[in-house]
Amino acid sequence: MLDLFRGVALAMVASPLLIACGGGNASDPGPISPAQCSGSTCTNQGAPSSATPATALCPSDSDIAANTYLGGAGSGEVVSLNINPTNMTYKLTWLASPIPLQSSSVQNTRTGLTITGTVQHPPSGSLPSAAQIACAFQLQAGTGTLNGTTYTTAYNSQNPPTIYVGFGVAGGGIPGATVDIDGDVQANLLFPNQPARTFDFYPFLAFSSVSTSLSDLKGSYNALLYHIVPSSEFAAAAKVAQESYDANGNCSVPGGATNTSCETASSTWTTDPNGSYFTSTDAPQIEPPSNSLFGSPTASAHLILGKLNGAIVPLVVRTGHVQEIGSGGLIPQIDDESGIALLAPATSLTSGSFDGSYIGADSNFAYTAALIHGQQGGFLKPATMTTESTFVLDYTQTHPGLIGVTDGQGNAGNLIAVGGLYGIFINGEENGGVTASSANSTTQNTPYFGVGALIQPQ
Template identity: 55%
Template sequence: MPDALNRGLAMAIALAPLLVACGGGNASNPSPINPPQCSGSSCPVQGPPPQGTVASLCPATADIGNSTYLGGAGSGEVVRLNINATAMTYTLTWLQSPIPLHTGEVTPTRAGVTISGTVVHPPTGALPTAEQIRCAFILTPGTGTAAVDGSTYSTAATFNQANPPMVLIGLGVAGGGIPGAAVQYSGFQPTAAVLGPQLSSLLGINLFPVAARNFDFYPFLGFASVDTNLADMKGDYNALFYHLQPSNKYATTASTAQESFDGAGNCSVPSGASNTACESTGGTWTAVSGASYFTSADAPRLMPGPSLAGLYTFPIAASANMILGQLNGKVVPLIVRTGAVNPNAFVVDDESGIAMLAPATQIQSGAINGGYVGADSNFRYTATLLQGAGGSFVNPSTSSAESQFALDYSQQHLGLLNVTDKNGATGNLIAAGGLYAIFINGEENGGVTTTSTNSDTLNSPYFGIGAQISN
């Protein structure tokens, strides 16, 4: 492998012995949590139980393929991933996706496409132990056939050897990056009949163009075991959202919300919430047949909807998709907003993104101490150290602290910690089941990696999700 790949991958996870947590089963056929380390009330309220020895960072090689990881990506995609560590192959299916199948177009998307390819470990000696190398998998370019038009889809064109899609397998969870894409669209010209006399001045203008931008990978988090009973998520939650809107010069936004769910999964706003409406869904969750997740046709926007000259705002067309991950005896909901654009139907709602929810229960100082690994809005693999009232983002290539932030445990909303970085930028942090999510209204860790930027790219807000790998 080229030296750039060796260095980039080796250091990207050198601090982290992978995503270790309780759990098991298969996301397409979920099974009850029955981990050897803990179960039920024996698991801590926050974070995983003691990690054990480095001899079992992930399932035995022959058993890794027994789990299929169902999860969400920051691209607004719902993904099912299986890695056969014996044959060194992978299969990845996009169940929902706003990402165009072909560069220069907006429809069809890669929803429903399954690709397969080979996986490779980081090179021998690149990581501190052989066990770490065994549990890390680089997704080399994969190919598949798109059922919607019969075309061949390949991820080869966007594969960056210095920053490739890579998945870290643990016990019950998989995280890292799935294949990215090259996105570009020149816009569309609606007919006079569609525009009507009020908007006739827009005739001949390319509407909602999207500037070219290449994404090395999209941050991903998946679960080996998921819950398909909405009643199990009943309760109050804090939610952290991160969305991106390509047609608005790739504008990004992050927000927090407090939401309550009843036994049927209906969302309401609890008393004293910072938000006035639910931001995860405005409708009813419906189980997706054979796919072990839920969907809603009413996906609230966090940004102003696309409009024409301020006279017409396109209605919501995106879907909200929810995966109820199971980890360490906890239900951890992920909400994925999947944007939708179809010029032929005069549909424009391309805001997409991901959110994590955590129970609205008090977090004591020190309860979430430890090291975490994951991927973030900078399109980098990251390491984070939380210790009492402070936290640090660690540069994996140098093992040195890159950005520091303070944690405020006063919790006006139980379970929602206030965050302030060294430059005074503020944000929030939540945690559940050994996972955490953070956003900060500032630039962290040097901003977005240059290979996933264009002239419209913003470095703020910062958003990341990680899994705890050490106490």
């Protein structure tokens, strides 16, 4: 198997596509990199409005500026983003967020905040070609005002939030934050001695075209979920589930499912007034609550129906909720479990049907490359193309569309794929473990979760 990866890796080094979306660290897992296509090959989005060479890695500057990308982050945030490559500026709005606006109050979040700032391309030599650099935009510190409070994002020049723009999608990192429960007096009393975490950026995936019709969700799916709980020292958990949705957005559990209840949402999806996505006010928890006194779920879930390569790509963001004493009730409501989920149709996948090279982010707070070839798969470092770990794919599919995977240490997991995206969960340490240089290097190495975008089919 290692010979296979070495051979394919060498072939990929010659391709200018792979490392175009690599590099950096991330805070939570989530899909970050755009699938590459050009012109009319971007099914369901169509060709860009202005002429773009067939070999281009991303749309023209005017096309990028004309699009507002709607998506979700692994931090549990729903975000809209516009980049203007002509003026080299950006505008970003948090439509839903559990991330504190300031450390002194964990319940006042970035929801409703709009920031503006400048962008710059990565420096020359940081990516293999000028074309790749032209598709990448580093978001400099942004500033905005919410409820009379001025907010400026933190910025680490060694690890800046970077957005890579492709045809129909934009992915990478949005501005991070410091989450300090001890900085909030009430939160510290309820959950003392919780370590503060600083995230340089949060991984993010967004679509230039989304569906606003719940009827497009109708069908059966496999879901891979990954959530963290800040008030439990950022405990992480991943889960696999099977769900079915009717044309009105009602969820049910299909026969023979591994789960007994819907895991992405328990109530009907309804159109959110803030944007072209959907919200459920009842978001199930997949982790034990950090305090049993506040164990009833109070968070919300948000559904984005991305349209990519002729497929509907459901992306679900769980946004944690904190309500302290004196803010609407005598009893605090705390459900800060937040995260992201990718859904893929419960349709059988054949060996070779999604072979290729992928780029994405994972629970190691790092960008990663992946190779899939039939029954063999592996994770590689994008910068060096060295294999970090390998896994075997089992296409038996007791649940159609849910591929079994086993790593070299015998740890089991699952993989799903849709529209040129894949999601993977393995109950073991993968891909070199948590990045040692990450601000979150003490975070647990398992479970492993990652999502990536196809950049080169085989």
